[in-house]
Structures are given as structure tokens and as C-alpha cells.
Amino acid sequence: MDFYEVIRTRRSVRSYKPDPIPDEVLMRVLDAARIAPSGSNRQPWRFIIVKDEGLKKRLAEACSGQHFIAEAPVIIVACGRNIHYNRGGYMGDMSMLVDVSIAFTHLILAARAEGLGTCWIGSFDNEEVKRILNIPEDVNVVAITPLGYPKREDAFREPGSRKPLEEITSTDRF
Numbered sequence: 565m566d567f568y569e570v571i572r573t574r575r576s577v578r579s580y581k582p583d584p585i586p587d588e589v590l591m592r593v594l595d596a597a598r599i600a601p602s603g604s605n606r607q608p609w610r611f612i613i614v615k616d617e618g619l620k621k622r623l624a625e626a627c628s629g630q631h632f633i634a635e636a637p638v639i640i641v642a643c644g645r646n647i648h649y650n651r652g653g654y655m656g657d658m659s660m661l662v663d664v665s666i667a668f669t670h671l672i673l674a675a676r677a678e679g680l681g682t683c684w685i686g687s688f689d690n691e692e693v694k695r696i697l698n699i700p701e702d703v704n705v706v707a708i709t710p711l712g713y714p715k716r717e718d719a720f721r722e723p724g725s726r727k728p729l730e731e732i733t734s735t736d737r738f
């Protein structure tokens with residue numbers, strides 16, 4: 565699939581078929597995250613693949629009760645280790661947010677190319693998700709997504725409202 569078609573038709577998917585994801589497809593999607601760039605190639609990430617029904621339900625609850633998350637056959641929880649890099653001078657221990665977000669974007673776009681839906685979930689209780697999945701103290705949850713085949717026929721469509729290019733770009737000065 566053409567790269568620009570992938571990025572134009574990726575949408576947040578909030579209802580899923582229960583159909584399982586073939587292992588080779590899941591591995592390709594995870595591999596897209598694995599090969600992402602990171603500062604000094606530190607790769608501070610860990611992707612937890614959650615398939616257990618009980619754990620999925622608890623995770624959905626820890627994501628502000630967004631129950632559609634547990635409909636998908638798989639939930640991916642992206643975590644990052646808090647290591648101090650001198651990035652931008654102000655990000656400190658949270659510099660890993662940039663790296664993990666890049667890798668997660670790779671994953672989400674690869675999923676779209678495979679016909680799989682995702683929905684970047686930023687509303688979650690970090691401490692509760694850490695408890696549910698035995699995530700160590702010095703690691704934090706960065707993002708979560710359900711992963712599965714969309715229920716809606718029109719799940720992959722052109723974007724809705726976006727700011728025009730003139731509003732979000734400028735040349736030479738802010």
C-alpha cells in the first residue's frame with residue numbers, strides 16, 4: 565500500500581471484530597516499531613502484547629473505562645524506561661516519550677497498512693496499568709492501543725477536520 569494512502573486513511577478505530585490477528589501479521593507490525601529511530605539509538609521501549617481476556621478488561625477499566633479497547637483481540641501497551649538524556653535541555657528523564665512515541669507511530673501506521681485498526685489511547689492511569697502488567701518502577705506507560713480488524717466498513721477514510729497548512733507552518737520565523 566502506498567505510504568501516503570496509509571497516512572491519509574489511518575483513523576482512530578473504536579469498534580472491533582473479535583477475529584484473531586495472524587501471528588505473522590502481528591510480528592510485522594511489532595517489527596515496524598522495533599526498527600524505529602531513537603536518540604543515540606537507545607531504544608528505551610518495551611511493547612507488551614496483551615491477549616488475556618481478563619487483563620484486557622482490567623486495562624480498559626484503567627483507561628478511564630474505555631471499554632471498546634477490550635473488544636480488540638490484542639492490546640499493545642508501549643512503555644519507556646526513564647533514562648536521562650540531554651534532549652532539548654528540558655525534557656530530562658521524560659525524553660523517552662519522544663522515542664517511544666515515534667516507535668508507536670511506526671506500529672500504528674504498519675497496522676493500517678495491514679488492514680488493522682488502532683486507537684492511540686492517552687487517557688490511562690499509569691500506576692494502575694503498571695500494577696496490572698507488573699511494569700517495573702523505573703518504567704512508565706507512554707501509550708496504549710487496541711489492535712484488531714475494524715467492525716465498520718468505512719473505518720479507513722480520509723481525515724476529518726485538520727488545521728490548514730498555512731496555520732501550522734511558517735518560514736524563517738515562528
Ligand SMILES: Cc1cc2nc3c(=O)[nH]c(=O)nc-3n(C[C@H](O)[C@H](O)[C@H](O)COP(=O)(O)O)c2cc1C
Binds near residue numbers: 577685686687688723
Ligand atoms: C496522544 C493521543 C492520545 C489520545 N487519547 C485517546 C483516548 O484516550 N481515547 C480515544 O478514544 N482516542 C484518543 N486519541 C485519538 C484522538 O482523539 C484522534 O487521533 C483524533 O481525534 C484524530 O482522529 P483520527 O485519529 O481518527 O484521525 C488520542 C490520540 C493521541 C495522539
